Amino acid sequence: MPERVAPMCGIAGLFHPFQPAHPPVRTLRAMTDAQRHRGPDGEGFHAEPHLGFGHRRLAIVDLAGGAQPMATDDGTVIVTFNGEIYNHEILRRTLEARGHVFRSRSDTEVLLHGWKEWGADMPARLVGMFAFALWDRGAGRLLLARDPLGEKPLHYAWLPDGRFAFASEIGGLTALPDLPRRLDPVALDDFLALGYVPDPATIYSAIRRLPPGHLMLLGRGEVRSIQRRFWAPPRTAGAGDADAAGALQRRLDSAVRARMMADVPLGAFLSGGIDSGAVTGLAAMAAGEPLATFTIGFAGAADERPDAAMVARRYGTRHVSEDGAAADYLAMARQIPRLFGEPFGDHSAVPTLAVARLARRHVTVALSGDGGDEVFAGYRRYRFHMMAEAVRRLLPAGVRRGAVGALARAYPKLDRAPRWLRAKTTLTEISLDSALGYYGTVCKLAEERRRALLSPAQRAAVTGHDPSARFAALMEECDPEDPLLQAQYADLHTYLPGDILTKVDRTSMAVSLEVRPPLLDPDLVSWGMTLPAEAKLRGGVGKRVLREAAASLLPPDLLQRRKRGFAAELSGHFRAAGLQLRARLTGGPMAESGLFDLQALRQLVDRHASGAADHSQALWHLLMMEGFLAGQQAEQPSREVAHAEAAP
Missing domain, CATH: 3.60.20.10 (Aminohydrolase, N-terminal nucleophile (Ntn) domain)
Structure with a gap:
């Protein structure tokens, strides 16, 4: 049966x-x-x-x-x-x-x-x-x-x-x-x-x-x-597997097969990355017919569609791709909060919704590669954290907090400069203790910048609150000699459920699509987290063991490429829409909410529109709040009707 x-x-x-x-x-x-x-x-x-x-x-x-x-x-x-x-x-x-x-x-x-x-x-x-x-x-x-x-x-x-x-x-x-x-x-x-x-x-x-x-x-x-x-990820690493790559491929193959049970059409999200590529390869080999695969791409150097097509050809999948550049982010800033029930600041929710809609036209279930970066240390911030930790251990705390901290404060924030010139974040992380330094790499808006956007009453309401304390407490639960595991452990409790999995669940279920991530099999997660740091991150390359496990599954060129992710240029989009942005962020529900300093919001929009600074991240967060507050206003009449109907 x-x-x-x-x-x-x-x-x-x-x-x-x-x-x-x-x-x-x-x-x-x-x-x-x-x-x-x-x-x-x-x-x-x-x-x-x-x-x-x-x-x-x-x-x-x-x-x-x-x-x-x-x-x-x-x-x-x-x-x-x-x-x-x-x-x-x-x-x-x-x-x-x-x-x-x-x-x-x-x-x-x-x-x-x-x-x-x-x-x-x-x-x-x-x-x-x-x-x-x-x-x-x-x-x-x-x-x-x-x-x-x-x-x-x-x-x-x-x-x-x-x-x-x-x-x-x-x-x-x-x-x-x-x-x-x-x-x-x-x-x-x-x-x-x-x-x-x-x-x-x-x-x-x-x-x-x-x-x-x-x-x-x-x-x-x-x-x-x-x-x-009733379940928690491990807090200490072990000796590792003698054949970690082989063990990982077997574990991942088992996890993929377990997640392919369905009486409806099943496919896979396929980017140009190792995670989704490995999942797609194993699923294609396990499927009894050609697997359906789906990609959303953006024209330019970061376009993943050619890499995805390479994997699709290798496994003979029924591949469908679309261009995500046409997305209207200002319009989506109203839709995203309605889908999530609250503001959500990861703008990759827009292309994720697009690929979910694309997949739903063909299948009801899709496999994804989510979890590989957290479990096998794929994020660039892990490399930065390990480099900063190595410097911390060489420099006395007084030197780091004094001289390096002063240099970090003096160094200009060159948002639009080449990446190798953007040293302010690195210097700041080195000047701080480990947990605070790591928090700095995941924080989108530092305290001084975000509090300046709030109204006096709102600033008073959050006096003494420090989001970094959550990260410090989580990292202290782990082996103090394993800074990589500390960072991964913190992400598994914060970023993974709060951002990645929330994004995937809400966008996929918004179009009635079920998404299953084999890399988040709990046993596989526990096994991966306990691998020694050098099995995950070595020579500045993350996901080392996953790359080795996928060597027989993916083209060699793809294995050497660094993670790209969904690439959408919000900065220019917002600069061109400066007047519309100003109206939405300084009027209507934002003005009526009493949550924000409207003069600070005007200055933020104007500085971005003039090209004096890149505030696209802050502007997107504020647009999410505007969309959320507008949605609340729209719901008010229906709530009043519901109250009246419920009255005796």
Whole structure:
């Protein structure tokens, strides 16, 4: 009998620990309708005293079945589930050997029986991407869990009347008319600093994210909830594998094959990089027919389409590519916050949405190469961090903070100069201690620059907050003798879930496409993180072991090329649109919000438009805020109608 795995979907629910009323289905439907794009193929609801679940379904496997919420035969345990459990067959055999009787082949049912057998220890046994809520009526317990790396989202909030609400996306919670909508000033500061709001916060004070690898337990009649971690990446490196490249290729091949289960068309995102190229090569060899592959490119030196086409020809894929240069970034600045439910500052969300739309015209599932840079040290900032760390260990702290720090402050910020002349960031990192130096490489807007953009009231609200403290705390959890692992560990808790995986989930699910990243298999991640630093980064070249593992899969020229990523020139685009930019950032919802210093915003736009400075990163973040605030204004009338309909 074929394996049955859960469809991708959107989930939502309400729970009141003390009031036994049934949550109205119309309220649950409002929450799931706000996430309809996550599951256009069907819906399901369950309501009983204290609790209600809602579900939107995107059918991937078991197209005729797989209805959710799903309950045990006696109806005492029920689950609403978003994701896939890749080891569900192994778990099923274990549970059957212990007397459990299954009525389907669905991986969803494994959650029900797994809870009965292992209780809250069950999420630690799962291999997959998932976010789910499970209710045990007899025990009066509600369990929520999110996968180890944060591939699937799970948001929650406590409402003023004592109800607990959860949903896949922020929009599922803002569909509730009584949800408080006060913005979190610290989250806004973090967003301006990093380009995303890191877990567990969101832009709303009332809404929180369950962090990756965590579970949450709530109980009937209990005031407090319990939150604990069930998975964490390693904090120390090991001796490594004698044949690390061979071991990696075998592990990656297994991860790719596990993620190819589908009863619908499946393809792969294909850039000119090693990560997606290796995934595509292994998937193409495992597929029974030519694999569909998809690329978005930009004309110029950074165009990845020729490299992607080279891999496509090698494996005979059905390759489709498009030019991403036509994207209207000013228009997308209004759309992106609506898709994400909050401001999101990574402008590569625009081409990511474009490649997701391209893929969705042909397939329902796509494999991606996400995770390779974090696990195998592919980012340029890792090389800079290791070089800076080597200098730190040669220079006394006093010299670094004094002489080098003074030089860094005096050195001009040459945004438009050749890269080899832009030494200010490097000097600054060397002058700082390790964690603060690394934070400087990921920070988009330094404190002085971003606080100058805020209104006096907003500046006062974030006094004493320092986004770098999160990075320092995470890096201190790791081996102090392994600065590379420290940086990777910090990224796995911040940038990967907050930026990369959020971007991929929201843009793909916006067009009802499921994306699966084999490189984020938890066992592969743990194995890769424990490799010694020289296996990942050596001679100034990152992803060393992945390059060696991919040597038999990819053309030699591609293996030697450095990472490019989506390349879009925002600076000139914004310079040409100076008047429109000025109007949007200094009027309308931005002026009415009271969050920003309008004179500072005018000066920022004018300096960029004149060519005196390149403020494209800051301007994009501010456009995200403008789009988000405009969306809030547009939603206000519908919220007022919902309030009126809910009134007795």
